[in-house]
Amino acid sequence: MTARTEHAPHSPAPPWTAEALEVLDVDQLALIVFDASLPGAESWDTGSGSPYSSTAWDFFRFARELGFNAVQFGPQGAVSRSNPSPYDGTAFSRNPMAIALEQLASPARDGGWELLSAEDVQAVLRERPAGVEQRVAHTFAYDSIAALLAKATAHPNIARDDERKQRYAAFVEQHGWWLRADAIYAALCERNSGRDSTHWATGSDGADDARLWNELGAPTSSADGLFGHTLPNARQVRLEYLHAELAKEIAAYSWTQFIVHEQHRAFQRKCSQLGLSLYGDMQVGYGRQDCWHFNALFLKGYAMGAPPSRTNPEGQAWGYPVLDPDLYTRPDAQGDGMGPALQLLAARARKQFSEYSRVRVDHPHGLVCPWVYQQDTGDDLRAVQNGARLFSSPDLPDHPQLARYSIVGETYIDANVPRYHERRVRSLTPAQVRLFARGMNVLAEQARARGGVDHLVCEVLSTLPFELRAVLDEYGLGRFRVTQKSNIRDPHDVYRSENAQPQDWMLLGNHDTPPVRHVVKRWQQNGELRDRADYLASRLSCDDEHRRALARRFREDMSELVHGALADLFASRSRNVLISFTDLFGWEQTFNQPGVVSSDNWSLRIPRDFAHQYHSQSRAGHALSLQRALRLALERVAPGSALLRASNV
16 A cells, blocks of 8 residues: 555636636635544544645645635644644644654655555554544544654654755754754653643652743853743753753654654645645644743733633633733843743744745734733633733732733723723824734734735634724734624624725634534524525625515525625625635534533544535535625626626536
8 A cells, every 4th residue: 555646736726716706806715624624545544634645635626626725724733632622732843643644654756754654554543433534533543643653753764865864954953942842841741641741740859840941041142042041050950951861752753843844845835836825823822832831931820811702701711821021022132122922922923934825813812912810710710701901901909910011001991891892992102002013013024024914814803902903903904704793783793794894804604603504594593594685685786676586595595595695705895705614515513612622623524525525515505616606796796797607607
């Protein structure tokens, strides 16, 4: 059994679809998908997908042929065995579960690594649970890939040629500062029966490795320092001891990361040839090893969460660390004046922009006006509901320690509205906007270096505080408008498509919302369908008779209504449309239900026979037909267009 040979790039998107998008002034049509959900060939599938497998590549070519010109991935950092959420993954290490095993087993003449045999893989897959084509088997996949990578990184072929050794050496030289820390963390977890650093025992020699990175030492120019700082002397000695003691583990971890980074680099090249842009996802949180490694850079006593909002009325206690504002700048004003906290952010942004065409910023509020709450109160939900904005709380009696970080004084605050209200801050001076923008500016500088600030995509949903709005306006960046959530009785509602601006991003739903077919069924059940049908008809037609006919079609046929909702995105002023893979295939299961611990979360997978399934469901009216929706949008935007006559939909 050998890996399939690499395919040559397919032709670009269908000419009619590309022309329709151009007429509608839509630049970016992106498909939202997550690594684990991608399909895998029967012979290589451990139960979790890889974007670098030949089967996944067939899927991306299929998406391009449908008309997509971009793919929005979820975060691709390493996740833990117990938590598959990509939003809790690592900031720097890529996920080893994304490694395409077929490449590790294929011969060098076919571009493979020759580190595993097909028998090695099959021996593991004999224990594969049933149903992995439909649902991710996270624990099995995690353990299986870890066992196979242990074998692969110990193989004598791993450094058999000079060219590979040189690339590996360059990779370690560039990334060694985080590679060594993440490798040590993984090894220490293994020593502690798989437990994370919050449950490590103090060593027999008195070393408290869980607290190794809790403090910064003196400033240094050493490349081994943490953003310009050493560790305190005793801890530096311990770190050097661990470097020596765990040399084999560090090497194995580094080779694993080299492999997954190499596979991603090759994937980037292929997607570029295909005309498919890659969008990364820079999550606001940090993985467990990041919390350990960068502990000294985080604000003590507080965590980041989401305040009560329209999307989450109770708020969400995420528990994510918050960068310490005291470490935003260097007190000695050397170099660019950027302190270690912002240097960490810059390092993350540099890596993201080296690996993707554009970067989605998950919850940019965390960079501009993070909502923070006190830790260790015993009631996180109550704490987050009584939290505050880090840089906009000059006078709160229950958060007196935040006053020193406030950019605004009491005169800028409207004390008559709740703390989380969007207009709690009433106005800002240009100087204050620049201060709120410090974190965003770090990302903007990296975006400019790679094409422009518009290479940042900011995930702003229902809550847009005045401070964040001012910063986004400063950079000309838009927000997300999830139309399934729109209030059609409020003409000013942020989710309504007619309120979209060209820089915004339009979505039927995202990974945290029910698929659109599920939503339409809910509209049927709660009596909202007629009003929705009338609203969409009014958005897609200016002619009274045509509008009434459209409304009837939408009321009588769920498929017509779903495609009307999709056409509404294309007919808006936004130049950017995102479509979730669950909506594309016409599924009704929710991919992730926020705030709920469930084995069903993050587990839906695209089937191996995706093309057959899609076309079958499209004929049945379930899967989304881009041409069908584009035609509806053209009837509104360009009713006399020759494209309508050319369409065979």
